[in-house]
Amino acid sequence: MDSIFPNSQQTLSSNMDSIFLRLLSTPTALALMDSAGYIFVILPSLPGFYSSTTGSDSATSPGVSVTRPCISGTYNNQTGSVGPCKLCSRGLKNSGNDSVSCAICDASSFCPLGSTDDVSYTALVSVVQALSYPTSPESVIFDDILIQNMFRLGTSGHCVVVSPLFWALIVTGLAIMILLLMAGLKLCIKHPHGKKARKYLKHVFKQTDFVGEGELWVGGLASFAIVVLVSFAYSFSNSYLNQYPIENVGNSNFACDRSIRNAKFDTSLQSLGIPATENEQTMFDLLNEQTFKCHALRTSIG
Template sequence: ILTLSSQIDNGNSVGFGKGVAWLASDQAAILANRYTSTFSLWLSSQIWLYTQLPTIGLTSAPTAIIPNNQQPLPSTINNQLLNIRPISNSLAVLDVTGTTLLIVSTEPGFYASTDTRFSAESVSTHTISTKQACLAGTMKNNIGIYPCALCPSGSRSSRGSINCTRCNSSTFCPLGAVAEVAQRELETVSQAYAYPTSPDVTSFEDILLVNVFQLRRISRCIVLSPVFWTLIALVPLVFVGSIIVVLQIALRKKPSGSDYIVTVQSIIKGTDILVSVNIFSLKIIR
């Protein structure tokens, strides 16, 4: 007699349980296939790993899911998996192309890596996992095919650790810490940004005038300023006007000075710049 103790349904969980492999009395691997919303297309597969299972039902969350960053699918394995089978505490995986992957159980402090970069053998249709020591900041305290778990906050570990070591309460140890960090070495950084202060004037015309007649000490701002170009235009005008005034004063002392002044005035009038030049005034028309 079979008794239903628990179930997972609704939506994408329709492919959950396509294969079940008992690795130990309280450890299991469950094949979970993922489909489209209409269940017409098979997307991929995952292997959910459970440890310390209760006698009835499943825990709310798996211990680990393959593939993961420590146990990726090899390039020779398709992400659509047909079946899984237990071999002692190890697990054999078969994909849709007939390629197999054997994930070998490892002792505490080590994990079964499926990354082919760590394998001494050439990649073929049959891939076997390799034993790798747990990285610093992680631990594994049981025998199985499971990856190493991160040390919780307030603890740390070195490479190949079975358990995490509790950190001193006065030190900083975040999730996956590899060493203790003294609080005095930490720097408090505020990520809050103050809002910019509003200008003294809010009228558009006033803001425009302030920006037009303000010269900032930046080369680009100076070049774009209308005041700068106004000064540039005034320089040659002042220079020409000064020369004309000096000539007018000098030529008036000579008998033929008036003729020269009339000639200069006619030339300047022809350029459409000056209408008349007197010793007391300078009229410019454009």
């Protein structure tokens, strides 16, 4: 039997170097000498066993192999072999009880090379690793994407939480409550402290007025909603910018549509290993059921 050394069963000993200077083969043994002068002798094994090179870690030279039983899925039916155990062929198995030969698998089971037991086909699940090429989103212009996400509420809880319009409405509701409070201070409360408080609030809101440039205190209330929208727009833009490249990013949890990516794709190529969709499969079935006839065309010259 031909074999390669080192292999999966006969690895290099801890005292052996990977560079060999001498190799001596006899009818019953194999001797190796590495670049450091260390000698290792692989002795023959009995049927059902193999010569392990990692059993003897003695630093003294020469090192000698030890006999170990064949692992599951392999066998050895030869006497005096210095190589590893052979793998059971396809359709054969070895659970480790008998290391001299392999047993026949059931005809209805999955039994590949080096099997240790029968595996029913019903326990196997087909996994398609071919993925279709990503398709570009319907909108690829950032201004349109920003507007769609700024003024979108959605129906799920996630969409509501990340919606800038929702938080702008919350701020607007608070502004309306403040307006009612200011109207109450003006119409219902005649006490000087009430007038003083209303005057102070008007002064504060004028300082935050971005709409009327500090002239309208009502504009200060509207400015809070604008600040919320602008803050969300900046946060969305920064997060959307980081959604690239597509291989290194995850879901877009900052938006209602978690599948959006900062990428555009354009190709007409598709792998043949990609399973067809339900609509496409119907067309393929119709084409496969058609029969094609070839008609000979005769021409005459004369």
